[in-house]
Amino acid sequence: MGEFGLIERIRRRAVDLSRGGRLVLGVGDDAAVLRPRPGFDLLATTDLLSEGVHFNLSWTSFYDLGVKAVAANISDIAAMGGTPTALLIALSLPPSTPAGRVDLFYRGVLDAAKPFSARLAGGDTTASPAGAGVTICVTALGEIERGRALTRSGARPGDLIFVSGTLGGSAGGLELLTHGTRFTPGRYRTDPVEEKPERSLIRAHLHPVPLVVLGRALAQGRLATAAIDVSDGLLADLGHIADESGVAAVVEIARIPVSPALRGVPRLGAKVESLAAAGGEDYELLFTARPEHAGKIERLARKCRFPVAPIGRVGPRRSGTPRVQTVDARGRTIRFEDLGYEHFRTAVRKRG
Incomplete structure (x- = not known):
């Protein structure tokens, strides 16, 4: 040719x-x-x-x-x-x-x-x-x-941390594909599809849906102080916001919205929390906002038909403390071996 x-x-x-x-x-x-x-x-x-x-x-x-x-x-x-x-x-x-x-x-x-x-x-x-x-x-x-772009550098101590949708679906789909499960999603769709959990996870991995409507609404309403899409993983991407804003972040692990399809596949049960927190490629929106805007964000999410959940809070960066910390309901630190995807890191996992 x-x-x-x-x-x-x-x-x-x-x-x-x-x-x-x-x-x-x-x-x-x-x-x-x-x-x-x-x-x-x-x-x-x-x-x-x-x-x-x-x-x-x-x-x-x-x-x-x-x-x-x-x-x-x-x-x-x-x-x-x-x-x-x-x-x-x-x-x-x-x-x-x-x-x-x-x-x-x-x-x-x-x-x-x-x-x-x-x-x-x-x-x-x-x-x-x-x-x-x-x-x-x-x-x-x-x-x-002009002047309305959402950046990673605007988070301030006291801000709440929000994430849209659910997490872990794409990483769960990659796990299934890596271990032999096959599914072809067909033509691209942006509307929700009711299907078996395994198919839903693979669709999430192969056919992500960018949240343009929600991003536009946050920018036009001047509601987000910082924002990023979840591509490298929730914790890794929150780390990007923390670095650019010069702050620290605390995430309550129980508040992270986990993909229902991920919970619906028993063989992935042991990995659910880590896939949701660090799996990546969900392409949800992760953003920070002032506490007084929480009500407006909740109403906006309902209007846009995109669920949004508060998952933590921004704090000051202090020497000797991690930029991103995950805690349980009692405030005890939970550590993840893998915080997300990073190119050129030794023994880095491959994507699919």
Whole structure:
């Protein structure tokens, strides 16, 4: 097919999402042209996904890969309180990759972008070196009212810590896939699906849903003092907020909302708490807020139809104390061997 044939193939498939919105000129030129709205700041985020580190093609279809690559990036825009506008996707493939797999990948990309009106603005393609696998680089662009972006650096002592939805579902799905359970979720959906616990967990892992509506509402209402999406794991991501804000955080382990599907799979029972606290890739929103805003946040969550739970409190950073501490109902410290995902760490676990 060749590189130019591949680009033309992508261009034809993306025709419905390569125009309109902020995008003036998309796939086919040396650069995309976007027209920013007056009074808005530009948001930009990039993720690099490598086969064998971020995904395993023995249980991830090219369609699922396209879905997850896009959803993970849009989740970063959601965590900043923004609206996604455009995507740039660079793809490195073994030369022997069938054209049908490329079609499946971009079908997943477009299905994940469409609910959020994000346009495919362009990207690049290249052949992988001999022996190398698939590598994907996704850049998502977004916009937010000037000066309204949610950051990791605004948490202050006395703030409450909140998290949306439930946790541990994605990590539970990865556990099941790693040990041989297989399930294909089908077309991407953003609405809840009633299904068996095992299928629900695998869907959570392969087809995450970014919470753009909730992020926008928190930013527009000026309710969150700091925010991040749960990608590396609750405790690891809370640590990012603590570091950037110069504070410490205490989480009550009993308050962490655990995925009901995770509790519904008996063989995962011994790992439930650790998967919820440190598993990662749930793409829920973790944020801090002043106590006086708790009522407004509860009402907002009901309006947006996203459950939100208070799980702890922000305190001052003191020498010799951990940046993130987990405690039981009596205030006794609970230690987790694994606090979350971190690249370049020795003996780091792989994602799926």
